[in-house]
Amino acid sequence: MEMKCLTLKDLLSVRTLVNKTGSGDTGNTNDQKENICMDRRKMTPLKCESVNGFKRVSSPDITHMTPIKLTERVHPDPWTPTANLKMLISAASPDIRDREMKKTLFRPIENEEKAIEEDEEEELDDSCQYEALDDSERRPSRKQKSLGLLCQKFLALYPDYPETSEGINISLDEVAARLGVERRRIYDIVNVLESLMLVSRMAKNLYVWHGRSALPQTLQDLHQAGREQGYHLQMDQREGSCPYATHHTQNTHAASSRRKDKSLRIMSQKFVMLFLVSKTRTVTLDTAAKILIEEGQDESSHSKYKTKVRRLYDIANVLTSLNLIKKLQVREEKSRKPVFKWIGPADFHSSCDSDDLRVSAAQVSTTGERREKMTRHSSFQVIPAPPVNQRRISSAPSTPHRPSTDEPVDYSRKSVNTSAVCRLQFGDSVQPSGSPVVLSTGQASLAVPLQTDVPYASLPVSAQFTSHPLAYLPGLPQTPLLMVYSGHVPDGHLKKRERQEEEDDDQAAKRNKRSASIESEMCETESLSSSARRSPVCSREGSPWDEASFGPMNEEDAGVLSSHYLYVPNTAGLNGLNFLMPAGHTQGGVPAVAMPYFLVHSPLIAGAAPTSGAEGAASSGLGFSVPTVLSPAHFVMAGGAFGVVETLNSPEHHGHRLPAATLSPQGPRAQESPQPAQTQTPVTPKEAAVGSKSFFETPGAFGSLSTPPAARKRGSAQRRLDIGHASAN
C-alpha cells in the first residue's frame, strides 16, 4: 500500500470522532471524565485520587497528547465501555457509524462466549438495563473491561478488508478516546494486531489499518518460521520439558534482557507460530509460556513464568477477538488447564508456495509491503521503500522527521515500499526451491540462475542452475536495494508443508539444538536494523571484515541456515555495481551451508587479497575469483554465514544483519564485541548492545525471508522492531 495514508493526517483529524464531537477533543472530554472516574474506578482510594488529581490538571494539559485517562474522559457512563463507544459512534460520521454498526452487528461471532458477552453488553447498553443497578452492577464487570472485548470494539471500527487503495489511519489517542480506555490498553491491542500485520505503525500515535488482507500470508510466514524455529518439535515433545529448552536459554542471556525481546509483538508471533506448527492446532498456555520463556529468558523463575502467562492471556484475548483462536476448557487433573485452539485459517501452508516464489518487480511492491508490515520484526520486513514514494510521516502527529537526509533510502516502515528493491527470492516460504533467483530491480527484473549446491542439496535444484556458475548482475539499476536470496528450504522445502512435517523433525531438532548458541542472534528485527546501521555487513558486531563473522560455520550451523541473501543497498553510487555469484561452490571443507555468493569490498579486491573473512570463504571451496569487473563500489564479501551483504559505503544505508549472521562461529561471543568500527551511523551504546538481540531466533526463518531494509528508520528504541521507522537516520 502506499503511504498515502500518511499524508492523510489532515484527513485523519477530520474524520476523527473526537473532532466531530467538536470541541478540541480533549477539552470537553475532560470535563466529562470527571464523573466517570469516580464511579468507574473501583480502585483504591489512592487511585481515585490520582485520577482526580490528574483530571484537574488535565484540562490545561490538554494541549499535548499525553495519554489522558481516556477512560474517564470519554463518557459519563463509566461502567459500560460499550456505551462510550456507542455514544462516540453516534457522534461520528455516518460512514463510521454505519461501518461500526455493521461490524458490531454482523461480525461473525467469535467465540460463543464472547459473542454472548458482547450481545449482552449491547443489550445492556441499549436499554436502560438498569435492573442491575446496584452499585455492584454499575461498576463494569471485569469482563466488560476485558482486553478481548475492547479488541472487538477496536476491530469493529475498521473493515476486515479495507479497500486496498487507501489506508485507514488509526490515531491511538482517538481510538483510545473512542473506546473509552486508556492508551495503554490500545497499545496492547495494537501490538498484537501489528504482529499479524493487521496494522502497521506509521508514526508516533499513528497506525494504519490493513485489515485481514494479508493475514493468510502472514500466517503462512509464521508457520514457516515456526517450523524453522523448530517449534513443532517442541510442541510435540513438550509436555514436560523440552530438551531444547534449557539449551535455548543458555546463550541468549546477552540478548534476552532487552526490552524488545519480550515484546508483546514478538511473543504474539511466536504464540501464533505454536498454533500453526502444532498438529492439533492447540496450545496450552503453560506450554507456550515455557517455550517462550526458554527462548527469551535466561532464568526461568516462577515469576517469569507468571508474567509470561499474563502476557499470553493478553495476546490470547486479542487473538480470540480476531477469531483466530478460541479457548477450550480442558479440565484435567485437578486444575483447569487453559488451552487454546486455532480456529483461524489453516490452509495457508499449501496456498502460496508457488506464486510467491518469484518476486518480480511488480510483485515486489506488494509482497514487500506485506512483509514489511509483518510486525517490526525484521524477519518480516522487507524492502525499503523507494525514495520517491516514501512518505514521511512527517505529518504524523508529533513525529518530526528528518527531511531529506535519508532521502536515498528510507526504510521507514511508513513507506511501504514500492519496489525500489531488487529482490531475489523471497524466502523459503515464498520460494519453494532454491530456484533461480529473480532479480527485480525496480523497473526491470532479471532472473539469475543460482547454483545451489550442497547446502541446498536437499533442494530440488535442477540442472538449470548448474549451467550458470555465476550470477552476474551487470550494473545494478537505480534500484536502491538489491537483495538476492537463494532460497533454501531447510525443511526440504517441499511444497506441501504437511508432507514435511515429519521429515523436518530431524532438522528442526538439530536446529533447535544448536539454536542455543545462535538463537539470540537470529532474525532479530531490532538487531537487524540496529546492526545494520552499525555495520554494513551482516557480521554481527565486528567490522565487515571481521574474520569471525565470515569464518566458516560449523556443520551444525550450516544445517541451520535456511536462507541466504545477498542484500545490496544500491544507494551511493552502486549503480554501476556488478555482481558475481559463484554458482557451484563446493562445500568441500565448507560447511554445507556456506554461502554461494560473496560480497567483495572493492578496495580489497583491487588491492590485496581479501580480508581474512572473505578470503577464507573464498578459499574455502568457492573457487571464485573476483573479476575485475567489480566496480569500485565497495563490496563486502561474505562467505559462510549467511547471505546478507551490503555495500559499505552508504552512510544512509544500514546494512542489516541477517539472522544467519548469528551463525558465525563465535556465536554469542560476537554479541559482546563492541561496536563495529565501521559503523556508519552513530549509534548509541544501547543500540550496539541491541544489535545482538534476536528477534525470532529462527535461523533463516523470517529473518531470512524478510530482510529489513538496510536502513530501517529507527523509531523509538522500542519501535526498532518496526519495520520501518519514520525517521531515517
Add this chain to the structure above:
DNA sequence: ATCTCCCGCCACCAT
C-alpha cells in the same frame, strides 16, 4: 484455590 487479566507504575528511549 487457581485461573484470569486489569491496571497503571515506571523504565526506556527518541526527541
Add this chain to the structure above:
DNA sequence: ATGGTGGCGGGAGAT
C-alpha cells in the same frame, strides 16, 4: 527534560 511506548507484576475478580 519531555513524552510516547510498553514491560511488568501486584492484586482483585471470576471460576
